Structures are given as C-alpha cells and as structure tokens.
Amino acid sequence: MSRRKIFKTEHLQRQVCSRHFATDQLIEPNTLDGRRRLVKGAVPTLFEWNHFTAQTPGASVWERRERPTEPVSREEQEEHIDVRDHDYCSTPEPASLDMSSQATEDNSKTVEDLQKQLQELRVQREFCLQRFAGSDDNIRFYTRFPSYNHLMAFWFLIEPSIYKMVLVTRAISAAKSGYTRTSINGPSTRQLLQPIDEFFLFLCFLSVGLKERDLANRFNVHQSTVSRIIATWTSFLTTLLGSQCIWLTPAEVQAHLPEAFKDFPDTQVILDCTELRCQTPSSLLLQSELYSTYKSHCSMKVTFVSSLYGGSVSDKEIFKQSGIAALLTENMAVMVDKGFLISDCCKCKVYCPPFLSKQKQMPAYQVRETQAIARLRVHVERVIRRIKENKLFDGVILLSHAYNINQLFAVACMLSNYQNKALVKKWVK
16 A cells, blocks of 8 residues: 555656746756756645745734834943043133024024014904004994094093992992992902903993993903993993083183174073983883883983983973082073973073964064074084994893993993094184
8 A cells, every 4th residue: 555655646746847836946957868856845836826926925923013122221321322521621612602692692582573473463363452452443433432542541541540440249249238338359350351451341332332242252251241341330430430520610611612602602501302212111101101202112311411211201301300400590591492491490591492483474583593592502412413323322222221221321421521522612712
C-alpha cells in the first residue's frame, strides 16, 4: 500500500505546472539540459481565479494593535539636555533691546485697538443711549429731544438727584409694612441697566409708545423689570420736575410778554382742554363717565396739567376742580375758547370770542376781536400738539396704564418745557 501512495504522489507532482508556483519556490537548474526543482515544502499559490498573482499578506493581530511607547528613563533624558553655563557678565546688544521694546509697544497698541473694536461692536449690538449718540435724528425720534447734547444737558440737571430715587417696589413694600421711609437705592442695586439707560428706556416708552415686551427684548431685560423702571421714573420725574414753580408772577409775565399780545397786555394764561382716547371699560358705569360726545369715544380730559377726568365732565367743571381759579386775581386776564363759560366762576377778566347770539351778523369790531383772540389762542393748541406727539398719547390708552396716566401726562407736559424752544419769541426789549 505504501508504494502505491508514493507513486500517486509523485505522479501528482508531475501533473502540476510550474506556473502555479512563485519564483522564490523554484530552483533553477545548473545545466542547460537540467530540470527545475521545487524547494522543500513548496505549495502552489498561483491560479486562474486569482489571476496568477500572489496576495500581499496582511498585518497580524500583534502588528495591528497599538501599544504605548516605552517610557524614556531619566538618564536618557538628561543625556539629550544641552546644559550650558550662563554668562552673567554678558550684556545684550542695544539694537535687540530697541527691537524688543518696539515689539512690546506694537503688541500693546494692537491689544488696545482690538479692545476698542470690541467695545464698538458691543455698543452697536446693544440697544442703549450710547448707540445713538452720533445721530441727532435717532435721538429726536426716540426721546423728542432735538439733539444728543440737548439731552445730556437735561441729564446733568437731574443726575445729582437720581441716587435719591426710591424703587416703586420698595415704596409699596414699605407702605405695606408700615414704614414711613424707604431705603435709598445705592449703586449696587442697579446691575441690569445704567441709570441713563433706564431714563432712555422711559423716554422710548413715552415718546415712541413702545410696548413693555418690545422694550424688554430691546434692552435684554425681563418685562417685569421694564414695568418697574417705567413706574419708578414716572414717580421720580413727577416729583422732581413738579417741584419747580412754573406759575409766573404778573410782573414776570409782563417782562417777557411778546409784542403779539400788545392788545391784551394783562393776559396771564391761555386755557384750553384736550382729550386722550382710552380703552372702553367693561363696566357700564365707567363707560358713561368716560364717554365723550365730542370725540364719540371714551376719553380723558385735562386742563392746566390737571388730573385727568372722565370724558363726560364739562370743561367748566374741570376748571373749577383743577385749582387754577384760586391763582387768578382781579388784575389778571385769561384767554379761552368759546367752550369755557367761566366768567361767573372766576374773579379775573376773561378774553373769549363773542357769540353770535340772536344777531344775524356780527359787528365788525367783534369779528376783529374774534380773529385777534383766535390768532393768539392757537399757541396753546401748539403746546398741546407738542405734548400729544408723544406716541403713548397718540393711540388708545390701555386701562392697565390708568393707575399712573396722570403722572405720565404731567411728566410729558413738563418735559416739553425742556425739549422744545419757545413758541412765541419776545420781540420787545
């Protein structure tokens, strides 16, 4: 049996072509007529299915695995350290010192320029007063002050008093707890906005009529913070500006009376009444008190910067309750429209356009008198127009602002004395 196996094996080897073996597995003959032989253990690896090419053996598992490098001993590290002695007597070259100093100055200047650019970008991104300092048009739009310098001049007048301002929330808490005084706000209590930006926020609310949520998004604060700032600055400006005496004596009025009033030299004040449209309340009783037949809408009336009254109240009744009648004396005169029938409830003289009454036509002197009074009385209409250009009073006032609308309107009236120039110039010397 063993012979037959050997015979078959040798016969198989003779049948396999040398093409199936790699060149490193073949032993070339030493003579021309010799035959090629195979190395011991040769195995055929080249076939038609692998295009008679040998595949590159892949890396073993041991070779593919990453292993940490062997730590270098301290002795080997010290061998690579170039140790040199320092020469303490050597001095650097003057040119190198100059170059180092110049490089330091350049770096400092670069850092300063970058910080300045960063500050400018921060100001442009934030909605604050400083952002519009270079544009008088924007200042006029958001604050109704004619220019940034004009606004800052007014700010310098009120700035010494802002540190005595008491937050509305503190005042309410003190009133509930029974204290008569509240702690004064220190600089540490103002972390969200600077005082001047709070004042700018209040002016945006009054002049542009922006809603509280809009202001909260613009100034990046909470809506409740905006409500607190508006209420606080309303009370503060009402107290501060209201402390200034705006009622002039007859002598002061005569000293500054324009020449246009030469036919009415004893005029002390021009009276008129205006109305602000407000939201219609759900209560029928309040509707009857606020409804104005003249405006055909619920409104609030004001005169002499008085408190606001319901639209159903007559102008004469407001004149009685406003307190101005007590300031008028016999040597004074007031100029009013036809709707003010106040001759029987004041001691002073009243300049009022005459009524046609039962006459078919007015006499010539009454026509001239009516034209003269109307020409002068129009100035009070211009003052009212200036005040009502504040967009807060331009539309329908929400009843949520009814709790401080008196103060808001009074502040708008008093601010108009600082925001605008005189309507009538004094031509006489």
